[in-house]
Amino acid sequence: MANIDIEARKQELLKEGYTEVYTKTKVLTDAVMHYCPGCGHGTTHRLIAEVIDEMGIQDKTVGVSPVGCSVLAYNYFDVDFQEAAHGRAPAVATAVKRLNPECYVFTYQGDGDLAAIGTAETIHAANRGENITMIFVNNGIYGMTGGQMAPTTLVGMRSATTPYGRRVDLNGYPLRMTELLATLPGTYYVTRQSVQNPGAVRKAKAAIRKAFENQKLGKGLSFVEILSNCNSGWKMTPVAANKWMEDNMMPNYPVGDIKVDGKIAEGIDVNRLVLDHPLTVMQ
């Protein structure tokens, strides 16, 4: 069973009258991803590759990969890629986009890269209204270095450097980059999505598609935050980590569009963006 010839089996099914519903896109290479089993990075990679495939922009897309778990993203996408210094992906993407305005440029960053060391580059790229797409994968922890506290770690959440839980008086508040960027005039589309179940994955794909299509308009930065699990860092099974994410991450990081077409989305309380709103403290 393990050595089944997959291509032959696919042809066999097509001959039997089956139609193809889903298969891995060719924009992803055949390299086996180094991510831990069940990690949301893999799903997010797949969604970006599918959007690039559906839009037919494989030869016009340039990605910028970060430092962090997804540092090797260039091995998995069959598109042009540029590696950036830690946190500097938006600055590199700015240069790529300005020199090649016909290209679709996206950055792919985690929370340690985008929300910690790269905060300045992120905010200034958004404030300049650079016409790029930023994909921000938030798992609330530094995954690659062994599960240390990140700026996005929840209050009360245990990590390698906060073994008794994150304390506000000592470690400050979780940083909500997405809400922060939505208040800047340079951003055109700001949304937060997740990838823990099929429905959420489909919504996240639609959001990524919109973020790429916005580059044609040239009206500003598109920012997509993807909530992901980090089952190794959280010390859980992948399925339990997805459940934990729904129970604990989502109250603090509410999923949905925050800014659409340059305007705050319907149903979003502006006070939520500029004032402090109650944080759920984990037990």
Added chain:
Amino acid sequence: MAFKGQIIVDTERCKGCGVCVPVCPVKCLELSKEVNGKGYNYTQTVNDKCIGCASCAMVCPDGVISVYKKQI
């Protein structure tokens, strides 16, 4: 209108995370008792109830599942 589905799992690339198992609406997936070359318990179908909805393929982080369906 009913659909019969078939999935093809690239068992050597599957990492056995098991995310696809609880999302299957007809409960036709399980992790195998055997392991692949990397030592992971890969996912496999255990009955023929598959309807080809592609929920498993949607959540698969490694894109190892291909889904096919036909009307019956």
